[in-house]
């Protein structure tokens with residue numbers, strides 16, 4: 625067990641994912657304006673996207689790494705919610721007609737289908753700014769911690785993160801190699817997983833070695849996660865059951881490049897490397913392992 629400043633009697637939510645996810649959902653609902661508040665269309669769109677059914681992997685990851693005690697639970701929950709807001713903003717933008725042009729997301733019509741394109745774009749911008757506002761407002765964390773969280777978030781979104789990954793993805797053409805596909809997977813998915821783990825590490829006061837190890841853990845987990853999605857898309861396409869796929873149906877993925885068997889092997893390698901890094905990090909492994917098996921069991925992949 626770590627010995628960071630926030631470690632005490634563990635929060636009762638730590639090993640109970642259903643309750644942790646419910647706590648995240650509840651807090652997300654409190655952190656954004658109510659649907660009755662003006663402008664109702666904007667706030668309705670934000671709530672439509674943010675409060676739809678989701679696995680909440682990123683905030684759960686941050687929470688488990690931070691391993692808060694009861695006193696620090698609320699601060700950690702808010703930081704975790706900020707990550708989920710950024711993730712949701714990226715989904716809204718990814719689904720737009722000028723990007724993936726998707727009709728369904730989180731079992732609901734996409735935000736632009738339900739509220740129009742302009743409102744969807746504004747909802748994404750509002751969510752990102754809400755996220756930074758929340759980080760700045762977590763009074764229970766020292767100012768230096770809050771500013772480190774903001775810096776981690778900014779880097780994960782920007783020119784070395786989600787935005788860069790999306791731009792590369794939009795320009796994907798045939799003839800790419802495995803490295804190019806893995807680079808995009810890293811930027812679009814891995815980076816925010818690592819940022820989530822780093823959130824937990826910074827809040828818990830982990831040392832540099834442990835922080836690096838939990839970052840490696842999150843990177844491998846993110847890459848396994850993306851490969852699992854590609855494997856599922858492939859299976860869905862083969863069975864022609866039309867998962868929530870948009871106009872990127874024909875884009876190269878690790879699965880289309882390596883074939884199902886080698887992609888599956890790469891998935892398993894990432895999981896094994898993730899587990900080795902987890903052990904090195906000193907973060908309590910059992911809740912994490914339970915999280916991982918829950919995620920991939922929900923995807924029907926392990």
Ligand code: GRG
Pocket residue numbers: 677678679680681710711713714715717718730752781786787790812813850853
């Ligand atoms: C400015 C924040 C911002 C982003 C702009 C559009 C964009 C750049 C990036 C898109 C990145 C993207 C959509 C990556 C895909 C990540 C991914 C694996 C999504 C699915 O995540 P899950 O399975 O979904 O965790 P839930 O619904 O459970 O949260």
